[in-house]
Amino acid sequence: MLSLAVTGAGGFLGWHVRVLLRALGWPEPTVLTRADLADPAVVARKIAGVDRVLHLAGVNRGEPADVAAGNVHLAAQLANGLRACPDPPIGVVFANSVQAGNGTPYGDAKATAAGILADTGVPLDDLLLPNLYGEHGRPWYNSAVATFCRVLAEGGQPEVHADREMDLVHVTDAAARLAGVAAGGSWDPAMPALRTGVRDLADQLASYADVYRTGEIPALRDRHDVRLFNTYRSHCFPAHYPLALPTRADARGALVETVKAHGGAGQTFCSTTRPGVTRGEHFHLAKVERFVVLRGSADISLRRVGDTDVVRFPVSGDEPVVIDMPTMWAHNITNTGPDELLTLFWTNELFDPERPDTWPEPVGDEHRVPAGVR
Incomplete structure (x- = not known):
């Protein structure tokens, strides 16, 4: 059982990390807010003696320049706090992206952020995360899954403008990997991915919505089916019940x-x-x-x-x-x-x-x- 400090604790991934720790009975993590990150002395005081810092804070959407600057700035602020800490953590885990270094403002900023954190001298676990999905994701921000689920929950039909293959990982599996939690019945830190196309994903979620509209349970053949269905249900609650x-x-x-x-x-x-x-x-x-x-x-x-x-x-x-x-x-x-x-x-x-x-x-x-x- 590790003591953790977390940036971005109020975001999609951060909330799922805190829920998993709550389930396991781990101590509540130390939360580093964006206001905290602005002051290296505050960061140093809060992280002193913790085992691991999970850097989850980031900017996923917005103007390209703002996305790039935001991700680099947040990493630089955390790095300043790490350097100022007399009793630094054993390691930092960075919620990076498989898009790191891909030539886009977001991808290049994530790669730069990883370099900034690596230069602090604190061991860095640079975790390249694929597309994450799960309960209570923000539509039009966190993932296409969240967007499709919200549209379907409101009675609409998802629109697919460009089909492509992608890997999807459930956010609880990513939370387990970030926190260093061993494999369990409901999570897998190996982060097993679902390989699917955008159109196939939209069709699958639409079929869930059609079946569930009358309260029937769709066929749930594997763990990703269950988790996609649970994600859809999270966008239905509580308005669709009883x-x-x-x-x-x-x-x-x-x-x-x-x-x-x-x-x-x-x-x-x-x-x-x-x-x-x-x-x-x-x-x-x-x-x-x-x-x-x-x-x-x-x-x-x-x-x-x-x-x-x-x-x-x-x-x-x-x-x-x-x-x-x-x-x-x-x-x-x-x-x-x-x-x-x-x-x-x-x-x-x-x-x-x-x-x-x-x-x-x-x-x-x-x-x-x-x-x-x-």
Whole structure:
């Protein structure tokens, strides 16, 4: 377990690093803000004695001159702080890019930044990252995956102006590599890549959106399928929930189709919960999980890891609906009625006690937000 300091902790990659460390129970990393980087003495004080600095801060989009200057300037500021530190870290890991040195303002600036950090005398791990995708990426900024997912979540169709092959790595795998985390059930620091074309990617995500529109689960054949689907779902939450379930009833009783999974069964179980009791208080990094209340009434509450807003869904067995838990959101379910609560749970994978992908985290009550409002 290493002590870490992180630049760019509030960005896409930085957030995923912090979520992974939270799951593993590692200490909260020391955060170096852009204001901190402007003062070498502040940087030196904050990084003194830490094992590793992860330099994630950068500029990905904007005017070419601003992108180039921004990436070089941030590296130079960190380098000044490293030189001023009497007890420097064991090493620096730089979130560089496979585009480094490719002749573009961005690529050349990243290569220059790596050279600046290497000149500090602190050992540098210059990590060339390919295209990263994952939950809560910024559309039109972080990746084409985020852009396509947002367009589809808003009911549109992605536009592909130029098709090309690319390698995609899930951001949690990159976070594990940056932090020096060993391989686990939900992450792989070897960063296995998905090789795909832009048009094929758009078509795959569009097929997920078509199937999921009615609450059905698309075929998830491998780990990238699961993670692409989770990325799409992150752009649907919370506005698309709850998903209504059609009920078929006759004189014998009623039938509700709670899960229709294409290409796989997953695991289904039911539980009862006594009045006033809360279940859950955890989050998942990759697992797809569905809640359906069949009898009684409950509140399902969720909070994105690292945020304070809590989204609450009141649900009842009188009108069964689907609430799917987004990955990296702490969640719970509380029986709010006078009688026993009956809830059906479904996950896309069989439970493995050795690798449960269930990480303790209380939801809390801060800043409750009505479902669909964020």
